[in-house]
Amino acid sequence: MSLKSKLVLAITSLVFLVTVVLSLVYVNELLQSVVTQSYDTNVLVARQIRYALQLALENGLKDQQVDPNDQAKLRQLAAAAVRDNSGLTAVVSSVNRYSPTVYDISISDNRGKALLTTGTTGDDNPIPLRPNYQRLRDSNAVELVKIVFGTPSVYDVVLPLERNGESFATVHIGVRTTLLRALYEPELKAALTLMSLALATSLIVAFLLGNLALRPMEELSMQLDYWTATAEETPTEEVETDTVVRVSNKIERIGQRMRNVEEVFSALKENLDQVLGNLQDGILLFTGDGRAVLVSNAVKRFLHQDRNVLLGQHAREIFDRSTVLGKTVRDAWDAGMTLVQEEIVTESGNRIEVSLDFIHDDRASDEGGSGEGLGALLTLHDQESVEVIENELELSRRMAAIGRLTSGVGHEVKNPINAIVVHLELLKTKLGNSSAPANGHLAVIDSEIHRLDRVVQTLVDFSRPVEVKLIEYDLRHVVADVVTLAAAEMSTRQVILTSVLPDYPLIAKVDIDLLKQAVLNVVQNGAQAMPEGGKLEVMLLDEGKSAIIQVRDEGWGISEDLREKIFDLYFTTKKGGSGIGLAMTYRILQLHHGSIDVQSELGRGSVFQLRIPLSATDRGRRHPQPAVIGTTKGLEG
Numbered sequence: 001m002s003l004k005s006k007l008v009l010a011i012t013s014l015v016f017l018v019t020v021v022l023s024l025v026y027v028n029e030l031l032q033s034v035v036t037q038s039y040d041t042n043v044l045v046a047r048q049i050r051y052a053l054q055l056a057l058e059n060g061l062k063d064q065q066v067d068p069n070d071q072a073k074l075r076q077l078a079a080a081a082v083r084d085n086s087g088l089t090a091v092v093s094s095v096n097r098y099s100p101t102v103y104d105i106s107i108s109d110n111r112g113k114a115l116l117t118t119g120t121t122g123d124d125n126p127i128p129l130r131p132n133y134q135r136l137r138d139s140n141a142v143e144l145v146k147i148v149f150g151t152p153s154v155y156d157v158v159l160p161l162e163r164n165g166e167s168f169a170t171v172h173i174g175v176r177t178t179l180l181r182a183l184y185e186p187e188l189k190a191a192l193t194l195m196s197l198a199l200a201t202s203l204i205v206a207f208l209l210g211n212l213a214l215r216p217m218e219e220l221s222m223q224l225d226y227w228t229a230t231a232e233e234t235p236t237e238e239v240e241t242d243t244v245v246r247v248s249n250k251i252e253r254i255g256q257r258m259r260n261v262e263e264v265f266s267a268l269k270e271n272l273d274q275v276l277g278n279l280q281d282g283i284l285l286f287t288g289d290g291r292a293v294l295v296s297n298a299v300k301r302f303l304h305q306d307r308n309v310l311l312g313q314h315a316r317e318i319f320d321r322s323t324v325l326g327k328t329v330r331d332a333w334d335a336g337m338t339l340v341q342e343e344i345v346t347e348s349g350n351r352i353e354v355s356l357d358f359i360h361d362d363r364a365s366d367e368g369g370s371g372e373g374l375g376a377l378l379t380l381h382d383q384e385s386v387e388v389i390e391n392e393l394e395l396s397r398r399m400a401a402i403g404r405l406t407s408g409v410g411h412e413v414k415n416p417i418n419a420i421v422v423h424l425e426l427l428k429t430k431l432g433n434s435s436a437p438a439n440g441h442l443a444v445i446d447s448e449i450h451r452l453d454r455v456v457q458t459l460v461d462f463s464r465p466v467e468v469k470l471i472e473y474d475l476r477h478v479v480a481d482v483v484t485l486a487a488a489e490m491s492t493r494q495v496i497l498t499s500v501l502p503d504y505p506l507i508a509k510v511d512i513d514l515l516k517q518a519v520l521n522v523v524q525n526g527a528q529a530m531p532e533g534g535k536l537e538v539m540l541l542d543e544g545k546s547a548i549i550q551v552r553d554e555g556w557g558i559s560e561d562l563r564e565k566i567f568d569l570y571f572t573t574k575k576g577g578s579g580i581g582l583a584m585t586y587r588i589l590q591l592h593h594g595s596i597d598v599q600s601e602l603g604r605g606s607v608f609q610l611r612i613p614l615s616a617t618d619r620g621r622r623h624p625q626p627a628v629i630g631t632t633k634g635l636e637g
C-alpha cells in the first residue's frame with residue numbers, strides 16, 4: 001500500500017471512530033431522554049386520572065350506606081361509581097386516544113381486577129401482569145436498545161390510590177415499546193444521516209490532506225529527477241508509483257553515485273599527488289579568483305616557500321615585483337597575458353622557463369559569452385636541473401656501452417687464455433720431470449695465467465647486466481639479516497657488532513639479495529679493518545625522503561688519497577683482497593638510485609653511509625609498529 005493510501009485510510013478511520021463514538025453517545029442520550037420524557041408525561045397523566053378517580057369515587061359513594069365489612073358490595077358500588085362517572089371516562093378515553101405512547105389504561109381494584117379498562121381484557125377480569133415502567137428507566141444503554149428494538153412488549157406506569165391507609169385501587173398506564181420506538185426513530189434517522197455526512201466529509205478531507213502532505217515529496221522527487229537526469233544520460237525506467245519509495249530510491253542512487261565519484265576523486269587525487277610529488281617542474285594551479293589550489297612539491301625550489309604556505313594564497317601575494325621571477329609572472333598576470341616558455345635568469349643565475357596559461361570556459365565562449373576565466377596554470381621549468389639529469393642519463397648510457405665493451409673484450413681474452421692453459425698442460429707432460437730448471441718458469445706462468453683468468457672472469461661477471469627484482473621491503477629486515485649473517489665471522493675476530501633500528505618500518509623498493517650483499521661487503525670491510533677487534537655499529541636512519549644505513553668501525557681508517565680509489569674494481573690494499581667488494585656495493589646502490597659516501601680518520605676508524613630512497617607512498621603513512629627483529633635496540637632505547 002502506498003503512503004498516500006495509508007495516510008487517507010488513517011485519517012478516515014480516525015474521523016470515523018470519533019464520529020461513531022460521538023453518535024453512540026448522542027443516540028444513547030436521545031433514547032434515555034425519550035424514555036424519561038414519556039415516563040414523566042405518563043406519571044402526570046396517571047395523577048390526573050387518579051384525581052378524576054378520587055372525585056368519581058367520592059361522588060358515587062357519597063349518599064350510599066355501606067357496611068365497611070361487606071367487601072363485595074363495596075366493590076360493586078365502587079365499580080358502578082367509576083364506570084358511571086362521565087368525567088373519569090372522558091379523561092381516560094381522551095388520554096388513550098391522544099397520548100402518543102399510551103397503549104391502554106386500566107383501573108384495578110385491590111385484587112387486580114379491572115374496575116375500568118380500555119384494554120382487551122374487559123371489565124371485572126384480572127388485568128394482565130406487566131413489568132413496571134420503572135424497569136425501563138433503570139436499564140443501561142444496551143438493555144434499553146434491546147427492549148425498544150426487540151420483541152414488542154408493554155410496560156406499566158403504576159399509581160395506587162389509598163383509602164384509610166390501605167390500597168383501594170390502582171391506575172395502570174400501559175406504554176408499548178413499539179410506540180416508544182416510533183417516537184424515537186425519526187430522531188435516530190437524523191443522527192445516522194449526520195453520521196454518514198461526517199464520514200463522507202472526513203474521506204474527502206483525508207484525501208485532500210494526504211495530497212497536501214505529499215506535495216513537497218513530489219517536488220523533492222522532481223528535484224531529484226533533475227539531478228539524476230543531468231548526471232546520467234539514460235535514467236532507468238520508473239516503475240514505482242509510490243512517491244516515497246521513488247524518492248528514497250533516487251536518494252539511494254544519488255548516494256551511490258556520490259560514493260563512486262568520491263572514490264574516483266580520491267584515487268585521482270592520490271595519483272595527482274604522486275605525480276606532482278615526483279615532478280621536477282614547479283606547478284601552480286589558480287582558481288578563477290586567483291587563489292592557488294594546487295602546488296607541486298618542486299615549487300619550493302623556485303619560490304623558497306613551502307607548498308602548504310602557498311596553498312590558498314592569491315597570485316598577487318605569492319608574486320611581488322622584488323624578484324625577476326616575481327616581476328615576470330606578476331606583469332603577465334596583471335596584463336592577463338599568457339607566457340610561453342619564457343626564459344629568465346634569476347638573481348642567483350639559475351635559468352628558468354616560465355609558462356603561464358589562463359584557462360577559459362570554452363562552452364561559455366561558444367555560446368557567445370566572453371568565456372569566463374576558470375583559473376590559471378603556471379609552470380616553472382628548471383633548465384639547469386634538466387641538464388644535470390640529461391648528463392646523468394648520458395653517463396649511464398656511456399657506462400652501459402662500456403659494460404658491453406668490457407664483457408665483449410673479456411670473452412675475447414678468455415678464449416686465448418683457455419688455449420694457453422691447455423698448451424701449458426701439454427708442454428708440462430712433454431717436458432716430463434727431466435728439466436727441473438724449466439719447471440720453475442712453467443709454475444710461474446701457470447699461476448699467473450690462472451690469476452689472469454680470475455681477473456678476466458671477474459670483469460666479465462661484474463660487467464654483465466644485472467636483472468634487478470625490486471619489491472617494497474622494510475629496510476629494518478635487510479639490516480637485521482646482514483647482522484645475523486655476519487655475526488659468526490665477527491665473534492672469531494673479537495669484533496662486537498651492534499645495530500640500531502627505528503621502531504617503525506622504513507619501506508623502500510629494493511632487490512633484497514643485492515642490497516644485503518652491498519651492506520655485507522661494507523660490514524666485512526669494517527671488521528677486516530680491526531685485526532685486534534673492536535666495536536662495529538650498524539645504524540638505520542630515517543632522513544625523510546631516504547634511509548641511511550650507516551656502518552661505523554674503529555679500524556685503521558683510509559687515507560685521503562686512497563679514498564678516491566677504494567670504489568674502483570680490483571683496488572685493494574689487503575694481501576688476499578680481491579678489490580671487488582666496494583665496487584660491487586657502489587654498483588648495487590646505483591641500481592637502487594642511491595649513493596654511498598665515506599668519512600674516515602686514519603688510525604681512528606671509518607664511517608660508510610649507504611643512502612637508499614624510500615617509497616614515496618610510504619612517506620606519508622609512517623606510524624610506530626612493533627619491530628619484528630628481536631636482537632636490536634630502538635632509536636630512543
Ligand SMILES: Nc1ncnc2c1ncn2[C@@H]1O[C@H](COP(=O)(O)OP(=O)(O)O)[C@@H](O)[C@H]1O
Binds near residue numbers: 525553572574579581
Ligand atoms: N672500513 C675500512 N677501513 C679501512 N679501509 C677500508 C675499509 N673498507 C675498505 N677499505 C679499503 O678499501 C679497499 C677496497 O675494499 P674492497 O673493495 O672491499 O676490497 P677488499 O676488501 O677485497 O680489499 C680495501 O682494500 C681497504 O684498503
Ligand SMILES: [Mg+2]
Binds near residue numbers: 521581582
Ligand atoms: Mg672487501
